[in-house]
Amino acid sequence: TQLLEQSPQFLSIQEGENLTVYCNSSSVFSSLQWYRQEPGEGPVLLVTVVTGGEVKKLKRLTFQFGDARKDSSLHITAAQPGDTGLYLCAGGKGGTSYGKLTFGQGTILTVHP
Amino acid sequence: EAQVTQNPRYLITVTGKKLTVTCSQNMNHEYMSWYRQDPGLGLRQIYYSMNVEVTDKGDVPEGYKVSRKEKRNFPLILESPSPNQTSLYFCASSFVGAAKNIQYFGAGTRLSVL
Numbered sequence: 001t002q003l004l005e006q007s008p009q010f011l012s013i014q015e016g017e018n019l020t021v022y023c024n025s026s027s028v029f030s031s032l033q034w035y036r037q038e039p040g041e042g043p044v045l046l047v048t049v050v051t052g053g054e055v056k057k058l059k060r061l062t063f064q065f066g067d068a069r070k071d072s073s074l075h076i077t078a079a080q081p082g083d084t085g086l087y088l089c090a091g092g093k094g095g096t097s098y099g100k101l102t103f104g105q106g107t108i109l110t111v112h113p
Numbered sequence: 114e115a116q117v118t119q120n121p122r123y124l125i126t127v128t129g130k131k132l133t134v135t136c137s138q139n140m141n142h143e144y145m146s147w148y149r150q151d152p153g154l155g156l157r158q159i160y161y162s163m164n165v166e167v168t169d170k171g172d173v174p175e176g177y178k179v180s181r182k183e184k185r186n187f188p189l190i191l192e193s194p195s196p197n198q199t200s201l202y203f204c205a206s207s208f209v210g211a212a213k214n215i216q217y218f219g220a221g222t223r224l225s226v227l
Contacts, residue, residue: 006155033215042117042203042218043156088155100171101146101216103155 003027004091006104013079014112021074021107023089031092032065032072033101036085043088046074079111115140119204119219126194127227134189134222136204143209145187146171146216147179149200156203162187163209194226 005024013019023032031050035043047056049065049072056063060083062075072089089104117138126132138145146161148171158171162181176198178190187206191198201223205216 004155009153040220042205042220043216044218045215048215090156100161101158102172103148103157105153105155 003102004089004104006089006107008107009105010108010110012110012112015080016078017111019076019079019109021087021089021109022071023073023091023104024071025091026070027091027093027102028069029091029093029102030069032069033090033092034063034072034074035088035090037088037106038085043086076109079109081111081113084109084111115217117204117206117217117219119202119222121222122220123223125225125227128195129193132191132194132224134191134202134204134224136187136189136219137185138187138204138206138217139185140206140217141184142206142217143184144216145181145204145206147177147187147189148203148205149173149198150203150221151200159189159202194224196226198224199226200224 007022033048034046037043047063052067052069054065060077064073087107091102120135143164147159148156150156157173159177160179162168165181165184168179181187201221203221204219207216
């Protein structure tokens with residue numbers, strides 16, 4: 001059972017376009033993380049959001065945590081070829097479930113020059 | 114340099130031959146975890162450890178064992194590997210704390226079981 005549904009699974013765009021990746025769940029998470037993974041490497045953390053409604057910006061990337069802490073989005077403005085990679089969202093829970101991180105299926109982004 | 118080190122990076126083995134994938138971190142992290150990554154399924158957690166001698170099952174623990182005798186090491190053991198365990202495996206570590214569950218990943222171990 002996939003608790004975090006990530007969409008779209010594949011995204012192929014031209015340089016300069018904007019895009020949004022979504023991460024949805026019926027479960028509430030205490031934190032939501034976004035990672036980026038390049039071929040042959042492990043995922044690297046981009047951002048962590050912990051408060052419902054929180055918005056974080058990282059240069060051209062904007063991350064939002066839903067008010068109910070069940071969903072999140074990643075928006076990239078003016079995409080560049082260097083943004084190409086696999087983007088993963090991951091939800092964490094606190095309390096007795098602390099430590100169990102649930103990942104979405106991932107979004108493979110290709111930005112063409 | 115802060116890092117999570119996995120060995121080996123690549124491994125080809127045969128069904129039933131016991132193997133161990135090692136994982137070591139130099140950041141004094143309490144928390145360590147193993148994931149497997151398969152196409153279309155993202156990363157699925159196998160086992161995790163909140164501290165020395167404390168381990169717990171993730172979402173797909175069947176066929177795997179772990180141990181945490183030292184803080185820095187968290188080996189993954191496959192007692193009798195089967196072809197459905199062919200996958201890309203990642204080890205990760207982090208500090209424990211609600212806003213600090215930032216996981217640092219190793220470079221991965223690609224395992225093929227024939």
